[in-house]
Amino acid sequence: MSVDAATSVEQAWVARAIELATENVAAGGGPFGALVVRDGEVIATGTNRVTVDLDPTAHAEVTAIRAACRALGTFKLDGCVLVTSCEPCPMCLASALWARVDRVLFAADRDDAADAGFDDRAFYDVFEDPRTESPTPVERVAVPNRNQAFDAWRAKPDRVEY
Numbered sequence: 001m002s003v004d005a006a007t008s009v010e011q012a013w014v015a016r017a018i019e020l021a022t023e024n025v026a027a028g029g030g031p032f033g034a035l036v037v038r039d040g041e042v043i044a045t046g047t048n049r050v051t052v053d054l055d056p057t058a059h060a061e062v063t064a065i066r067a068a069c070r071a072l073g074t075f076k077l078d079g080c081v082l083v084t085s086c087e088p089c090p091m092c093l094a095s096a097l098w099a100r101v102d103r104v105l106f107a108a109d110r111d112d113a114a115d116a117g118f119d120d121r122a123f124y125d126v127f128e129d130p131r132t133e134s135p136t137p138v139e140r141v142a143v144p145n146r147n148q149a150f151d152a153w154r155a156k157p158d159r160v161e162y
C-alpha cells in the first residue's frame with residue numbers, strides 16, 4: 001500500500017507515533033515512537049528506551065509490542081496494527097512477525113534513519129544484500145545433541161505453541 005492510500009485515521013495514528021518520537025527526544029531517548037492499535041483503539045504505545053534502560057532491544061516497536069501484550073494478556077497480536085514513526089529495523093520487523101500483527105504502518109524509512117545516524121539500513125543490508133557480511137560473526141558449532149531441546153519440545157504434549 002502506498003503512503004498516499006492511507007486513510008485519515010491511519011494518518012492520525014502515524015502523526016501520534018511521530019509526536020511520541022519527538023517527545024521522547026526531549027525526554028532523553030531515541031527519536032522513535034510506536035502504537036499498537038486494535039479495532040481503532042490504541043492498546044499501547046512505546047518509545048525507544050535503549051539508552052535510558054541500557055537495553056539495546058528496547059526499540060519503540062518492541063516496547064509497544066511488549067506493552068500491548070501485557071495490556072491484552074497475550075503473546076499474540078493478531079487483529080492489531082503496529083504503527084511506527086520509522087520503518088521497523090530488522091529486529092522490530094521480526095518482532096512484528098513473531099507478534100503476528102496484521103499490518104505495520106510507518107512514516108520515515110531506513111534511509112531517513114541512516115541520515116540521522118542510525119544503522120537500520122546497514123543492518124537490513126546484512127539480511128538483504130548477499131555481498132554484505134555480518135559485522136558480528138555468527139558461527140555454527142558442531143555438537144552431537146544439537147536437537148535435544150527440540151526433541152523435548154516435540155515430546156511435550158501440553159506445549160504452548162507460538
Ligand SMILES: Nc1nc2[nH]cnc2c(=O)[nH]1
Pocket residue numbers: 030032047048058059060061084086087088089092113118119120
Ligand atoms: N524503527 C526503529 N529503528 C530504530 N533504530 C534505532 N532505534 C530504533 C527504533 O526504536 N525503531
